[in-house]
Amino acid sequence: MSNVLTITRPDDWHLHLRDGATMQDVLPHTARQFARAIVMPNLKPPVTTTAQAGAYRERILAALPQGMSFEPLMVLYLTDNTPPDEIRRAKESGFVKAVKLYPAGATTNSDAGVTDLSKCYKTLEVLQEVGMPFLVHGEVTDPEIDLFDREAVFIERIMKPLRQAMPELKVVFEHITTKEAADYVLAGEGPTAATITAHHLLFNRNEIFKGGIRPHYYCLPVLKRETHRKALVAAATSGNNKFFLGTDSAPHAKGAKEHACGCAGCYTALHALELYAQAFDSAGALDKFEAFASFNGPDFYDLPRNTGTVTLKRETWSIPAELPMGEATVVPLSAGEQMNWKMV
């Protein structure tokens, strides 16, 4: 049993940094653990143009504490009206690395999202042509569909027709939560990859209701049954290069989570590597962690792998109860619980 784990410096391929004072407080956590991150564009208002992404990127770099190195990889928020030319501008910028699909109404700040993906095919054709990844929040919003089935139904209704229409489009199925999604990615229709969060590897849906309703375990797509968690662990630890690390760390103020209508999102930027190490360790697959955390993402995005390393060691510590965030506080996932790994 190894007590020290040294890996190439990893990246986070799905992150929410927000903006302003919130960003100021959460950014150092990510920059400590990761060299780069794909920064989600679901701000209010959303980041829909290359110009807005450039300005957001500058704000992120300005918020970075002295002496820390971190590269934000920017993403455009697709709307029904994103013109094909915007994709060309994004590609030419060099700093926009992907375009994101939020089905309208599917998740936090998705109101400006896409109402019907077929309206966007002209724009997606350019995305396919320039070879930029299309990142997908994969849940249907049809109120007839049970919340727990929204991802599986999305594969049939959206993913398969999209793949048919756009055989060469690079697609990242973000934060997958089901066996159906893992199997779809494994079946390998075209250049499709997936990110997997630490919380979906560690927990099943019982966690949300253990001893009472526990809002800090509520995220979208919502945690699923144990069979699905096991399928995600199998995919992440399989060594298959289509699966890579994306925390989906999504900070919401404590009061907005502990609320009659609490927000969706788990805050994991503080201890992401430790959470993932725990999941891989429990599966006896620490030897598969480096490729998942540090190689498969850049390889899929056609970016260089990082140089330098990070080290984790086996050590017990307690996750803090809450952390300052702007005018408020944020509660990290599994606050108060013990961790067995610690980043050095």
Ligand SMILES: NC(=O)N[C@@H](CC(=O)O)C(=O)O
């Ligand atoms: N994952 C979440 O539960 N929430 C994310 C949005 C998202 O990634 O869907 C957020 O921005 O808060």
Ligand SMILES: [Zn+2]
């Ligand atoms: Zn999402």
Ligand SMILES: [Zn+2]
């Ligand atoms: Zn997200």
